[in-house]
Amino acid sequence: MGSGKVIWRLSIQGGNESMEEKVVNAIQDEYPDDFSWCYGCGRLNSDGHHFRTGWDGEQTVTIFQPEEKHMALPGFVYGGIIASLIDCHGTGSAALALHRKNGHEPGEGTEPPRFVTASLNVEFLKPTPDRVPLKAVGTVQEIHPKKWKVSAEVFAEGAICARGEVVAVVMPDSFLKK
Amino acid sequence: MGSGKVIWRLSIQGGNESMEEKVVNAIQDEYPDDFSWCYGCGRLNSDGHHFRTGWDGEQTVTIFQPEEKHMALPGFVYGGIIASLIDCHGTGSAALALHRKNGHEPGEGTEPPRFVTASLNVEFLKPTPDRVPLKAVGTVQEIHPKKWKVSAEVFAEGAICARGEVVAVVMPDSFLKK
Numbered sequence: 001m002g003s004g005k006v007i008w009r010l011s012i013q014g015g016n017e018s019m020e021e022k023v024v025n026a027i028q029d030e031y032p033d034d035f036s037w038c039y040g041c042g043r044l045n046s047d048g049h050h051f052r053t054g055w056d057g058e059q060t061v062t063i064f065q066p067e068e069k070h071m072a073l074p075g076f077v078y079g080g081i082i083a084s085l086i087d088c089h090g091t092g093s094a095a096l097a098l099h100r101k102n103g104h105e106p107g108e109g110t111e112p113p114r115f116v117t118a119s120l121n122v123e124f125l126k127p128t129p130d131r132v133p134l135k136a137v138g139t140v141q142e143i144h145p146k147k148w149k150v151s152a153e154v155f156a157e158g159a160i161c162a163r164g165e166v167v168a169v170v171m172p173d174s175f176l177k178k
Numbered sequence: 179m180g181s182g183k184v185i186w187r188l189s190i191q192g193g194n195e196s197m198e199e200k201v202v203n204a205i206q207d208e209y210p211d212d213f214s215w216c217y218g219c220g221r222l223n224s225d226g227h228h229f230r231t232g233w234d235g236e237q238t239v240t241i242f243q244p245e246e247k248h249m250a251l252p253g254f255v256y257g258g259i260i261a262s263l264i265d266c267h268g269t270g271s272a273a274l275a276l277h278r279k280n281g282h283e284p285g286e287g288t289e290p291p292r293f294v295t296a297s298l299n300v301e302f303l304k305p306t307p308d309r310v311p312l313k314a315v316g317t318v319q320e321i322h323p324k325k326w327k328v329s330a331e332v333f334a335e336g337a338i339c340a341r342g343e344v345v346a347v348v349m350p351d352s353f354l355k356k
Contacts, residue, residue, distance in 0.1 A: 034251075035251065037249055037250075037251055037252055038249070039247055039248050039249055039256040039258065039259065045247060045249070047247040069217055069223060069225040069226065071215055071216070071217055071223070072215075072216050072217070072294070073215055073216070074215055078216060078262075079218075079295045079298065080218045080258065080265045081262075083258060083261040083262065083265060083300075084256075084258025084261065084262065087257050087258045088258065116250070116257075116302070117257045118301070118302060119299070119300065119301045119302065120257065120261055120300045120302075121297070121299045121300075122261075122297065122298045123296070123297045124294070124295050124297065124298075127294075
């Protein structure tokens with residue numbers, strides 16, 4: 001338990017070496033198809049952001065490269081995208097934590113629990129530069145067997161740009177439209 | 179001051195009469211080009227949501243029809259889209275309120291003040307149905323000449339689905355990249 005699940009990958013860009021960070025085993029990769037349509041994090045939503053959340057030791061990590069269109073003003077990322085990142089990072093982190101509590105890790109192929117967002121709070125600390133990957137780092141706390149709190153910090157080039165909190169609850173059965 | 183700026187428009191859809199609500203004079207229509215690129219509410223961002231916020235008496239209103247791709251699960255709207263709606267509804271509402279305090283209304287052609295989001299809180303009250311317009315209704319409160327609080331409720335088919343709060347601050351000059 002608690003081993004890192006984020007790797008560093010070496011890539012060559014324009015002749016310069018640079019490090020690219022990537023989540024290997026993401027919880028969203030293991031949701032059943034019916035639950036994989038989320039515009040934020042669903043692997044089957046071809047127009048979505050495809051946020052992917054995994055463990056990095058005892059913390060959770062989601063990495064996202066905004067597109068140019070996701071701007072507030074030229075040069076800076078739109079706050080709604082940062083809020084979306086924190087939202088899906090929160091539900092993904094809660095799913096990771098309950099899955100681990102149940103004895104499982106992403107990558108094993110065991111169907112994980114799913115969560116929905118009860119509340120989302122975001123503090124925007126400074127303008128967030130575009131064209132660099134954003135990294136959300138989360139700490140998960142159980143406040144009830146079906147209700148988990150995720151505190152998140154969002155970094156760009158190592159500098160904190162936003163801080164947030166998600167309260168996520170286990171998805172009620174009624175949420176899936178028949 | 180305080181006259182309604184939202185009209186009801188009659189349209190014919192599939193032989194059935196239905197009412198379509200539309201904001202006529204939106205604050206975002208009057209931002210200068212340099213400030214009209216926001217993915218949420220910028221009129222020049224061709225890929226964005228084009229949220230438009232106007233007065234309805236003493237309250238502010240933003241109406242948005244999510245696209246099918248903006249789903250959490252089939253049938254329900256993604257929370258990040260609702261958070262984005264509340265975010266831009268908040269900054270737009272603050273801009274409307276300070277513009278009115280300065281003696282102006284959207285539609286006059288006077289350049290309005292612009293705001294950025296300091297914090298965003300969203301409570302998701304129930305799954306939000308897709309394929310119907312969402313209506314954010316806001317109440318604005320001045321807490322400092324440069325800092326305004328906007329309380330918002332989001333409705334779908336008359337039912338409240340989410341509640342939020344935005345603290346918006348007058349955009350610092352440094353935000354515009356030279």
